[in-house]
Amino acid sequence: MSRVLLWAPLGSIALLMVVFAVALLGPGRDAADPLQGEALPELPLETFDPAMPGFDPEAVEGPYLLNLWASWCAPCRIEHPVFMDLAERGIPIYGVVYKDDRADARAFLAELGNPFAGFAADPEGRAALELGVTGVPETFLIDGSGVVRARWRGAVSEPVWDRQFEPAWQAAMAEEN
Template sequence: MSRVLLWAPLGSIALLVAIFAIALLAPAPEASDPLKDEPLPALPLQDFAGPYPGFEPEDIEGPYLLNVWASWCPPCRVEHPFLMQLDAEGKPIYGIVYKDDPVDAIGFLDELGNPFTALMADPEGRAGLELGLTGAPETFLVDEAGVVRARWRGALSEPVWIRHFEDEWQAALARAAAAG
C-alpha cells in the first residue's frame, strides 16, 4: 500500500506530461481562411521601383500565384529556390514587396534571381491588411476568375506545394482551359 502511495503522484505527473506532449505535438487543425473561395480583394498597391514590370491583379488572366515577400524576411530567403523552380516550370508568380526598402529588395533579387512575372510594392502594409497577412512570406493561389483557392502562411516548399496547392492548381488550370 505504501508503494502505491509513493508512486501515485509520480504516475499522475507522468500521465499529465504525456497528455500535454500529445496535445502540443499533434498537428493543429487547419483554420478556415476567410479569403478561401472568395474573390481576391482590391489591393492598394504601389509601383515597385526598378526594372520590373508592374501588374493589376484584376488584369491577370489564368491561374497564378501571388507571393508576399521582403528582403528582410529569413523565410523568404528559404522559400526563394522553390519559387525559382516554380517559375522554371512555367507557373506565373506575381510578387508583392511587403514593407521593404526597394534598394534592398532589388539587391535580394539580383543576388538570388527573379522568379516573379511582375512586382508591386506594399510599403505601408495596407494591401497586407486587405489580405489578412500575419507576416511574410505568404502565398495565394488565385484562379482564372480571380478567386483565392489556396493560401500558405510561411515559406513555400515542395511538400507544402504538393499538400496544399497542387490539386487546386490542376483544378484551376482545367477550369481555365474549359473556359478558354
C-alpha cells in the same frame, strides 16, 4: 520516482512537438480562411520599380500565385528556391514586396534570382491588411476568375506545394481549358 522526474520534461517536450506539428501541418489549416472561395480584394499597391514588370491583378490572365515577401524575412529566403523551381515549370508568380526598402528587395533578387513575373510594393502594409496577412511570407493561389483558391501562411516548401497548392492549381488550370 527519480526516473519519472528525469523523463517527464523530455516527454512533455516531445508531446508539445507533436501537437505543434499537427496544428501547423495537419489538414484544414486554412479551412476557415475567409478569403478562400472569394474574389481577390482590391489591393492598394504601389509600383515596385518602373524598370521591372508590374503587377495589376486585373491584367493577369489565368491562374497565378501571389506571394507577399520581404528581403528581411528569413522564411522568404528559405522558400525562394521553391519559387525559382515553380517559375521554371511555367507557373506565374507575382510578388508583393511588403514593408521593405526597394533597394534591399532588388539586392535580394540579384543574389537569389528572380522567379516573379511582376511586382508591386506594399510599403505601409495596407494591401496586407486587405488580405488578412499575419506576417510574411504568405502565398495565395488565384484562379483565372480572380478567386482565391488556396492560401499558405509561412514558407512554401515542396510538400506544402504538393499538399496545399498543386490540387487547387490543377483544378484552376482545368477550368481555364
